[in-house]
Amino acid sequence: MIEALLxxxxxxxxxxxxxxxxxxxxxxxxxxxxxxxxxxxxxxxxALGRHNLLGLRxxxxxxxxxxxxxxxIVALEEIGVLGASLACLYSLPSIVGEALWRFGxxxxxxxxxxxxxxxxxxxxxxxxxxxxxxxFFGATCRAVRDGDGYLLSGQKRFVVGAExxxxxxxxxxxxxxxxxxxxxxxxxxDRGPGVTVEHLxxxxxxxxxxxxxxxxxxxxxxxxxxxxxxxxxxxxxxRMMIPERMTSAAGVCGTARAALEVAARYTTKxxxxxxxxxxxEGVSFRIADAIAALDAARALTYAAARTVDADRDARRLVxxxxxxxxxxxxxxxxxxxxxxxxxxxxxxxxIERLLRDTxxxxxxxxxxxxxxxxxxxxxxxxxxxxxxxxxDVERDAAHGDLVDEKIYE
Numbered sequence: 001m002i003e004a005l006l007x008x009x010x011x012x013x014x015x016x017x018x019x020x021x022x023x024x025x026x027x028x029x030x031x032x033x034x035x036x037x038x039x040x041x042x043x044x045x046x047a048l049g050r051h052n053l054l055g056l057r058x059x060x061x062x063x064x065x066x067x068x069x070x071x072x073i074v075a076l077e078e079i080g081v082l083g084a085s086l087a088c089l090y091s092l093p094s095i096v097g098e099a100l101w102r103f104g105x106x107x108x109x110x111x112x113x114x115x116x117x118x119x120x121x122x123x124x125x126x127x128x129x130x131x132x133x134x135x136f137f138g139a140t141c142r143a144v145r146d147g148d149g150y151l152l153s154g155q156k157r158f159v160v161g162a163e164x165x166x167x168x169x170x171x172x173x174x175x176x177x178x179x180x181x182x183x184x185x186x187x188x189x190d191r192g193p194g195v196t197v198e199h200l201x202x203x204x205x206x207x208x209x210x211x212x213x214x215x216x217x218x219x220x221x222x223x224x225x226x227x228x229x230x231x232x233x234x235x236x237x238x239r240m241m242i243p244e245r246m247t248s249a250a251g252v253c254g255t256a257r258a259a260l261e262v263a264a265r266y267t268t269k270x271x272x273x274x275x276x277x278x279x280x281e282g283v284s285f286r287i288a289d290a291i292a293a294l295d296a297a298r299a300l301t302y303a304a305a306r307t308v309d310a311d312r313d314a315r316r317l318v319x320x321x322x323x324x325x326x327x328x329x330x331x332x333x334x335x336x337x338x339x340x341x342x343x344x345x346x347x348x349x350x351i352e353r354l355l356r357d358t359x360x361x362x363x364x365x366x367x368x369x370x371x372x373x374x375x376x377x378x379x380x381x382x383x384x385x386x387x388x389x390x391x392d393v394e395r396d397a398a399h400g401d402l403v404d405e406k407i408y409e
Contacts, residue, residue, distance in 0.1 A: 002295060005302045010074045013056075013067075017078040020051055025082055033085055033208025034353055039200060040164030040210035042122065045089060049119015054093040058101055062109055063117030069305035073250040077298070080254020083350075084357035085209035087251035088160050091243070096123040096169045098243045099186060103228040103236050112167060112188060124161035126170040126189075126214055129154070136171070136237060137180040143172040143187060143221065150174070150226070152189060152219040155198075158364075162197050163210025166190070170216070171233050184233030187221050194219035205356025238315075242308055244365040245318045249301040249325035252361045253294065256329035259354045260290050263336035263344070270340075283339045290332040297325040316378035323371040326361040333358050 006014070024047050032038045048054050056072045058064030065071075072094060080087045093116050100113040115121040129139060141154025152172055159168070167190045174185035189195065199213040228236055264287055267278035277283045304321040307314040333355045337344040344351045362368045394400050 002298050002302070005070075005299070006074065007070075010071055013071055014074045014078060017053065017075045020048075020053060021078055021082060024051070025086065030082060030086070034083075034205075036202075036207055038208050040122075040161070041086070041089070041208065042164050044086065045122055045164075046119040048090060049117065054090070054119060055097045055113075055117040057094070058097055058113070058117065062101070063114045064097075068309040069246060070302060070309060073246065073301060073305045076247060076250040077254040077257070080251040081258040083255060083354060084206040084251065084360060085160075087247075087254065088206065089209055091247035091251060092123050092125065092161055093117055094247055095125055095240065095243045098240055099169055099227050099236060102239060103186070103232070107224065108188060108227065121166045122161065122164050124159050124165035124168050124210075126156035126159050126162075126168045128156060128158045130157050130213070137184060137234065139171060139173050139184055141170070141172045141216065143174045143185060145174070146220070149220055149222045150187065152187065152194075152216045152221050155213060155215050157199075157213040158201070158211055159214055160206075160209045160211045162212035162214050163200060165210075168195070168214065169227075171237065174230055174233075177231060181234040182231040184237070185230050186227040186233045186236050188225040188227060189216070189219060189221055190225075192219075204359065205353065206360045241366065242314065242318055245322035245371075246301070246305060246308065248361055248365045249297070249304070249321040252326050252329040252358060253298050253301060255354055255358055255361075256290075256294050256297070256332040259333040259336040259351055259358075260287070260294060262349060262351060263287070263290075263339050266340050266344075266349070277339070286335045286339050290335040293328040294332050297321075297328040300324050316375055316382075319366075319371040319374045319378075322365065323368045323375070326358075326368065329358050329361065 025044065029038065029041055029044065033041060052065065053075060055064045056067045056075060057069060058066070060066050076087060076090060079090045097113055097116065100109055104113070112121065112123075116123055127136070129141060131138070131140060141152070141156060143150040143152045152170065154172065156170065167188055170187045170189045171184055172187060173183050175183050177183050194217045196215045196217070197212045198215045201211050201213075203211060267283055267287065268276055270277050278287070301321045304314055304317040307317050333351065337351050337355060340349065340351060343349060346352065399405070
């Protein structure tokens, strides 16, 4: 079914990325990242750039391929089989690039977007603060106007890529407007004096991506490095949730698919009671549940990508894709571990690593509880807008016209 959603060009891109994943990313790198022997795989990012695989949907003039979201999802799902860290580092140029392409100017694109897509400059997005992540407009990191620039002070944490990034996309409070949505601005901050990675986190999974806490101490940021207008950070943030959540959904689909394939192959080899365990319904039905859950996640993710490509309002669908893909992926990887039994819990197979990686997907880029808030809010708004335009199904009840029985207060 998923194959039918792809064009010939999509399939060609998928095969191209598969070749990259198979030949350009050594198993030793994946293992060393998980063992915290590698804190930031810069050569991996550079290799993606050399193969012109970063930021596929941005115009060719800036180093992309001028493709759509559907194509980027195809590529990212293939990258996702490597696990969450490498998928996330692949996604960062797409996320940071969204701000530069949509809201930046040509000078910023020339200085940051083009070398970033070439793999020559590495990036990170600094959004979450020690006080919390979901309360975006409560940011305490401040950018105070000073002459022809700003002085940036504060902290950001859980910044994936912090260890190796050449520059950061930083949201900071730039004023005290009565409207909290006008208090935040967005800045491009080069690594340099006053920018310090104070701590690298010991993570349960998703290791090796250089996730750290950054401290900014009176960092001078030129006015030319502000992205968009002062106070426009909220508007930019709303748009940025599309690449944040689309990349999360796509990457984790690849991770879950990898786990499912490993487990399914195992069940065709492992024998018990004289036959391979795929012949037992207790095992094969778990595989069937995993297949259905993964196909549902992938289909919704591709539907969301098509909606974004059509330039239609996709806020609810993108949030649904992130929620459903990450929760279904968690179920798929759990089922993979269950059918493999004890050996799946060891590092003889990669399932335990993929399980640890997948758990974070339900937390980052907006927790799934935040997804629920947005989904229900958008749905109720649509429900009200549709009133009077559709059949009144309530009246199809045998006594649907008994208004006196419909007491709501």
